[in-house]
Structure formats: structure tokens, C-alpha cells
Amino acid sequence: xxxxxxxxxxxxxxxxxxxxxxxxxxxxxxxxxxxxxxxxxxxxxxxxxxxxxxxxxxxxxxxxxxxxxxxxxxxxxxxxxxxxxxxxxxxxxxxxxxxxxxxxxxxxxxxxxxxxxxxxxxxxxxxxxxxxxxxxxxxxxxxxxxxxxxxxxxxxxxxxxxxxxxxxxxxxxxxxxxxxxxxxxxxxxxxxxxxxxxxxxxxxxxxxxxxxxxxxxxxxxxxxxxxxxxxxxxxxxxxxxxxxxxxxxxxxxxxxxxxxxxxxxxxxxxxxxxxxxxxxxxxxxxxxxxxxxxxxxxxxxxxxxxxxxxxxxxxxxxxxxxxxxxxxxxxxxxxxxxxxxxxxxxxxxxxxxxxxxxxxxxxxxxxxxxxxxxxxxxxxxxxxxxxxxxxxxxxxxxxxxxxxxxxxxxxxxxxxxxxxxxxxxxxxxxxxxxxxxxxxxxxxxxxxxxxxxxxxxxxxxx
Numbered sequence: 001x002x003x004x005x006x007x008x009x010x011x012x013x014x015x016x017x018x019x020x021x022x023x024x025x026x027x028x029x030x031x032x033x034x035x036x037x038x039x040x041x042x043x044x045x046x047x048x049x050x051x052x053x054x055x056x057x058x059x060x061x062x063x064x065x066x067x068x069x070x071x072x073x074x075x076x077x078x079x080x081x082x083x084x085x086x087x088x089x090x091x092x093x094x095x096x097x098x099x100x101x102x103x104x105x106x107x108x109x110x111x112x113x114x115x116x117x118x119x120x121x122x123x124x125x126x127x128x129x130x131x132x133x134x135x136x137x138x139x140x141x142x143x144x145x146x147x148x149x150x151x152x153x154x155x156x157x158x159x160x161x162x163x164x165x166x167x168x169x170x171x172x173x174x175x176x177x178x179x180x181x182x183x184x185x186x187x188x189x190x191x192x193x194x195x196x197x198x199x200x201x202x203x204x205x206x207x208x209x210x211x212x213x214x215x216x217x218x219x220x221x222x223x224x225x226x227x228x229x230x231x232x233x234x235x236x237x238x239x240x241x242x243x244x245x246x247x248x249x250x251x252x253x254x255x256x257x258x259x260x261x262x263x264x265x266x267x268x269x270x271x272x273x274x275x276x277x278x279x280x281x282x283x284x285x286x287x288x289x290x291x292x293x294x295x296x297x298x299x300x301x302x303x304x305x306x307x308x309x310x311x312x313x314x315x316x317x318x319x320x321x322x323x324x325x326x327x328x329x330x331x332x333x334x335x336x337x338x339x340x341x342x343x344x345x346x347x348x349x350x351x352x353x354x355x356x357x358x359x360x361x362x363x364x365x366x367x368x369x370x371x372x373x374x375x376x377x378x379x380x381x382x383x384x385x386x387x388x389x390x391x392x393x394x395x396x397x398x399x400x401x402x403x404x405x406x407x408x409x410x411x412x413x414x415x416x417x418x419x420x421x422x423x424x425x426x427x428x429x430x431x432x433x434x435x436x437x438x439x440x441x442x443x444x445x446x447x448x449x450x451x452x453x454x455x456x457x458x459x460x461x462x
Contacts, residue, residue: 006035006036007035007036008020008021008033008034008035008036009033009034009036009192009193009194010024010026010027010029010032010033010193011029011032011033011034011192011193012024012027012029012032013026013027013029014193014194014197015027017033020033020035021033034188034192034193036187036188036192036194073091073092074088074089074090074091075089075090075091075092075117075122075171075172075213076089076090076120077089077090077113077116077117078112078113078116078117078120079109079112079113079116079269079276079278080278081253081267081268081269081278081279082109082113082253082267082278084265084267084305084307085240085253085254085255085261085265085266085267085305086238086255086258086260086261087238087255087258087260087261087262087265088260088261090172090213091213091237091260092171092211092212092213093207093208093210093211093212093213094207094213094214094237094238094259094260095200095203095204095207095213095214095216095235095236095237095238096213096214096215096216096236096237096238096239096240097178097216097218097232097233097236097238097239097240098110098215098216098217098218098240098241098242098253099217099218099219099220099239099240099241099242100220100241100242100243101220101242101245102219104242104244104251105242105251105269105271105276106176106217106242107131107139107176107217108139108143108275108276109253109269109275109276110126110174110176110215110217111126111136111139111140111143111145111174111275112143112145112275112276113172113174113215114126114150114172114174115140115145115146115147115150117171117172118146118148118149118150118151119146119148119149121149122171122172123149123151123168123169123170123171123172124149124150124151124170124171124172124173124174125151125152125153125164125165125168125170125172125173125174126150126151126152126153126173126174126176127152127153127154127155127161127173127174127175127176128152128153128154128176129154129155129156129175129176129177129180129181130176130177130180131154131176132154133152133153133154136152137152142273143274143275144274145275151168151170156180156181156182156190157181157182157183157184158181158182158183158198158199158202158203159183159184159202161175161181161203162202162203162206165206165210165212166206166210169210169212170212171212171213172212172213172214172215173212173213173214173215174214174215174217175203175214175215175216175217176217177216177217177218177219178196178199178200178216178217178218178232179191179196179218179219181195181196181199182195182199183195183198183199183202185198186198196232197232197235200216200232200235200236201235203216204235204236216236218232233257236257237257237258237259237260238255238257238258238259238260238261239255239256239257239258240253240254240255240256241253241254241256243363243364243365244363245363248271248363249270249271250268250269250270250271250279250285250362250363251268251269251270251271251276252266252267252268252269252363252364252365253266253267253269254266254267254304254365255305262305262306263305264304264305264367265304265305265306265307266282266304266305266307266309268282268285270285282307282309283308283309283310283311283416283420284420285362286309286310286311286312286361286362286364287299287310287311287312287420292387292390293387293388293389293390294387295381295382295384295385295386295387295388296314296315296316296317296378296379296381296382297312297313297314297315297378297381297387297388298312298313298374298377298378298381298388298392298393298394299311299312299313299374299392299393299394299417299422300312300313300370300371300373300374300375300393300394300395301370301374301393301394301395301413301414301416301417301425302364302366302368302370302371302395303368303370303407303408303409303412303413304368308409308412308413308415308416309364309416310393310416310417310420311360311361311362311364311366311371312360312361312362313358313359313360313361313371313374313375313378314358314359314361314378315356315357315358315359315375315378315379315381315382316355316356316357316358316382317351317354317355317356317357317379317382317383318354318355319353319354319355320353320354320355324351324352324353324354324355324356325355325356325357326340326355326356327355327356327357327358328358329357329358329359329360330358330359330360330363330364330365330366331358331360331365331366331371331375332367335369335372336356336358336375338400339372339375339376339398340356340376340379342376342398342399342400342402342448343376343379343380343448343452345402346401346402346447346448346449347376347380347402347448347449347452348449348452349379349380349383349452351379351383354383356379358375358378358379368407369397369407370395370396370397370407370408370413371395372396372397372398373394373395373396373397373398373404373426373428373448373451374394374395374396376398376448376451376452377394377426377451377452377455380452380455380456381455381459384456386456386459386460387459388455388458388459389423389424389458389459391421391422391423391424392422392423392424392425392426392455392458393417393422393424393425393426394425394426394427394455395407395410395413395426395427395428395431396426396427396428396431396445396451397428398448402447402448402449403446403447403448404428404429404445404446404447404448404450404451405428405430406428406429406430406431407428407431410427410428410430410431411431411433413431414427414431414433414437414442418437418440422440423439423440423441424440424441424443424458425440425441425442425443426443426445426451426454426455427442427443427444427445428444428445428446429444429445429446431444432444
């Protein structure tokens with residue numbers, strides 16, 4: 001008889017502890033230790049064979065240039081914005097993890113993808129662990145999706161799912177969600193750290209051996225991170241996050257990890273009564289501005305992945321009646337505090353006694369530093385109650401010494417602004433074009449005080 005013992009495992013980091021404690025000593029999370037019952041017996045391990053690996057195995061070592069390289073084929077999902085985020089399509093044998101808030105559209109876009117690939121004579125299997133088959137059918141009918149060729153199954157046991165996958169050999173399989181799956185080799189409840197990790201390992205191993213592309217739906221915590229251990233993100237090939245609010249019309253999918261494409265690639269979708277529809281020109285939806293210029297508003301030229309985006313940033317600077325507040329929506333809070341200190345020291349604009357609120361219109365989250373200059377110009381415009389021209393676009397990184405540093409892909413940002421009809425563009429001197437552009441005034445600046453002076457001068461001229 002094997003002995004049964006208990007251990008305590010952290011749901012956040014997966015570390016094990018001999019006894020229960022209120023706080024995990026490894027990650028610092030409170031009330032995250034759960035009891036896991038383990039069966040221990042005599043472990044039968046292969047004895048090492050020092051003449052070459054383990055007994056019964058033939059270890060082979062080869063040089064890298066002798067490894068045969070196969071060109072991975074890409075499977076189109078039927079949604080071009082989704083293909084862009086994936087790096088050009090779905091790679092055979094890849095495992096993609098999709099996370100997002102409840103009701104944001106994870107199951108919707110995957111059901112659209114599955115029905116399209118099934119209608120294109122590529123076998124697809126949709127495995128649901130949270131909904132019944134009738135609920136999936138009702139959603140497909142509401143979205144007017146073709147359901148003739150899509151195979152569906154309601155199952156939560158990983159072993160039985162792998163058996164069905166081995167029989168059908170589909171080109172793509174969708175598992176909604178990984179938190180509902182369990183493996184019979186463990187006794188813990190579904191959704192725990194050990195179950196998520198072992199279930200993902202079994203599915204990943206099957207995908208690599210069979211060539212079936214897998215989509216895994218993952219829940220998120222209150223902080224917005226994927227629930228379960230971080231090892232789950234290391235196992236899969238791609239990690240995609242849904243951004244935006246569930247009550248908003250637009251959704252964004254961002255790739256934070258992609259072994260087959262660029263990271264931080266962004267796909268923009270519009271939520272309709274017929275599902276998620278791709279937005280061909282994302283800059284147009286982020287530039288819905290007022291008919292007249294208002295203080296505190298400026299267009300910044302950001303870059304997400306391989307595509308430049310024109311986004312409006314708004315700032316409100318007002319007198320503080322108590323402790324001054326700094327609120328940033330769509331930007332990093334600490335970077336906003338740093339930029340305001342740089343503007344005070346090297347631009348002569350003081351905001352120590354004012355509340356500063358900065359918002360990126362459209363619910364977009366900006367992670368790059370090329371939008372620093374636009375944020376400071378919007379704050380200065382609101383503080384001085386001077387409206388910047390509506391035909392002005394800005395990009396540039398602001399250093400701690402007040403210099404305006406060049407940013408990558410400056411020429412592509414300029415082309416995007418010119419395509420949308422902007423007449424004034426403030427750029428770093430390192431990104432200034434060598435030849436003048438007809439109909440566009442390029443203002444190249446090297447220091448922050450120069451950019452503030454040029455922007456305020458445009459306010460007076462226009």
C-alpha cells in the first residue's frame with residue numbers, strides 16, 4: 001500500500017510548503033495555499049547508463065547544421081486582424097493561450113475561428129468545459145455562423161479529450177477553458193495549480209506530436225493576470241490578452257508572447273450583434289475628436305507591433321484642493337510622474353500644486369516610450385488653457401535630462417500621420433526626414449523647452 005500524505009501548494013507561484021501558512025513565503029501572496037493529497041510509493045526510475053544516457057534509451061547528439069528545418073505552414077483563421085496578432089496565421093502544432101475578462105469575447109472569436117476553418121474543409125473540434133452543447137449551438141445561431149462541419153464535444157477529462165483528438169486528428173482544437181480540465185493522475189480539484197500545469201503539459205505534448213493546433217482559454221485574476229501558475233505561460237507558444245472593457249464597443253487583442261511572430265502586436269475588433277468584426281483602419285476609431293480644438297488634447301503617433309497608430313491623448317490639469325493627484329488611464333503611472341518632474345526641471349512648467357489626469361482615448365493601453373512628448377504637450381496645453389491645432393501630431397521620447405530622443409520606425413509614423421491629413425508634426429531631430437514634404441510642416445526638436453515653445457507658438461498662429 002502506498003502512503004498518502006498532504007502538502008500545501010501556492011495557487012499563484014506553485015511552490016510547495018510542508019504546512020499551511022497565511023502567506024506564501026516565495027511570492028508573498030496571502031491565502032493562496034491549498035492542501036494537495038499526494039500518493040507516494042516506490043519510484044521506478046531508469047538507471048543511468050554512463051556509456052550513453054539511460055538504460056533502454058539511445059541518446060543522440062548532433063550538430064545544429066545537421067538538423068532538418070521544415071517550413072511551418074500557416075493556417076488562416078478567417079479574421080485578418082487575428083492572423084496579424086498570431087504572426088500571419090496559425091502554425092500547425094502550436095499552442096495558443098488566450099486570456100481576458102469575462103464577457104470580453106474570448107469564446108466568441110474562437111467559435112468564429114472554428115466554424116470558418118471547418119467550412120474551409122479543415123477539420124476543427126470545439127471542446128467546451130463550461131457550457132453545454134446546446135448553449136454553444138445557441139451562440140452559433142445568434143452569430144449566424146455555419147455549423148455544418150464543426151465538431152463539438154462537452155468533456156473535462158484530459159485523457160478522454162486526447163483519445164478523441166487522436167481519433168479525429170483535427171487541424172485545430174479549441175478547449176474552453178483550461179481551468180475546467182483535470183487529469184485522472186492527480187486527486188486535486190480542477191482549477192488548481194497542479195491540475196492546470198499537468199493538463200497543459202499533456203495537451204502541449206500531444207500538439208507537438210500530432211501537429212494539431214490548440215487554443216486554450218484561460219481565466220484572469222482581479223489584477224488582470226492569467227490565473228494559475230506562471231509556468232503555464234512558459235509551456236505554450238503564444239499568449240494573447242484581450243484588452244478593453246466588456247461594455248465598450250471595441251476590443252483589442254495583444255500578443256505578449258509569440259514564438260512565431262512579433263510580440264506586442266495589436267489586433268482591433270468591433271463587437272457587434274453578429275460577433276467580433278475586424279477594424280481595417282484602427283487609427284480612424286481613435287481619432288473621433290470634437291469639431292473645434294480644445295485645450296489638453298493632442299494626437300500622438302504610437303506604434304503597436306508592426307503597425308503605427310494615431311491615438312488621441314487628453315490631459316486635465318486643475319488646481320488641487322488637497323494632496324495633488326496623478327491619474328493615468330492607458331499609461332504607466334510611474335512614468336507620468338517622471339515626465340512631470342522632467343517638464344518642471346527642463347521645461348519650466350510646474351504642476352506640483354495641480355491635479356493631473358491623463359487619458360488615452362478608446363481604452364488603448366500604451367506601453368512604448370515614443371508617446372512621452374505628446375503627454376507633456378497635452379498637460380502643458382491644459383495648464384495654460386491653450387488649444388493645440390487639430391492638425392498637429394506628435395511623437396518622441398523624453399529623457400531625464402530634457403532631451404528629445406529618437407524612436408524606432410520614425411518614417412513609418414510620419415507616413416501614417418501624412419496619410420490622415422495632418423499638416424504639423426513635431427518629431428525628434430533624429431527622426432527628421434532629409435527632404436521636405438509638400439503640404440506638411442515638420443518641426444524637429446532636440447530639447448523639451450524647444451518642443452514646448454514650438455507647440456505654444458502654433459497655438460498662437462493657428
